[in-house]
Amino acid sequence: MDPEFRNAHFIISIFEAGRLPPEDLPEIALAGRSNAGKSSLLNRLVGRKDLARVSSRPGRTQSLNFFKVNSKFYLVDLPGYGFAKAPLKARKRWQKLIEHYLENRNTLKLVISILDIRRDPDEQDLSLFEYLYHLKRPLLLVLNKVDKIPQPKRAKRIKEIKTFLPSWLKEPVVISAKTGEGIENLKEHIINIGKYWMPNNN
Ligand SMILES: Nc1nc2c(ncn2[C@@H]2O[C@H](COP(=O)(O)OP(=O)(O)OP(=O)(O)O)[C@@H](O)[C@H]2O)c(=O)[nH]1
Ligand SMILES: [Mg+2]
Structure with missing residues (x-):
């Protein structure tokens, strides 16, 4: 496995903005609709x-979960949005927490936004992109679950999704957290972006 992603462990789950851990290393957050595969991608990236925690039941991740990787950076698993069944009060609480984090976190260097390749990006996905753009947060878009699209149909599907996306967004990275397809490519992208801020303590 890529040495940059070895040796990951869980640090803390955060339910309240006031309890965020110290800003001591760069952070990469995983954002996206509930069930898009954020937690699955995190596991795949670190080879664990x-x-x-992954679940077929949407709304699995309900807190900001910090994982330290290689003593170099954190991967932060965010609660998913668009989960209509969650109680309104809980949804509002997560939203406030995520917004606080995205707006104020000094050590947040990259947001990886994950879409399920089978779904058209919707209003909530697009407003997340706009929001991050206004916050000047670097954004990397990932299309997950490509294993669900037969090979001959993939190029067309990717093209279709791109028609929904704002022109300033860079080319999405296509992956399957399930099969591992595209993961090495994604890691290269992350390492490449990270060379500007990743500590050099190998
Ligand atoms: N076929 C396929 N299924 C996937 C893939 N990635 C994730 N899944 C499945 O999608 C479901 C949701 O995955 P999670 O990783 O829990 O999704 P999440 O985005 O963390 O969801 P929340 O925590 O609810 O926001 C699970 O049943 C996964 O097994 C993939 O690449 N291919
Ligand atoms: Mg999750």
């Missing part, structure tokens, strides 16, 4: 099956 069940470090972050």
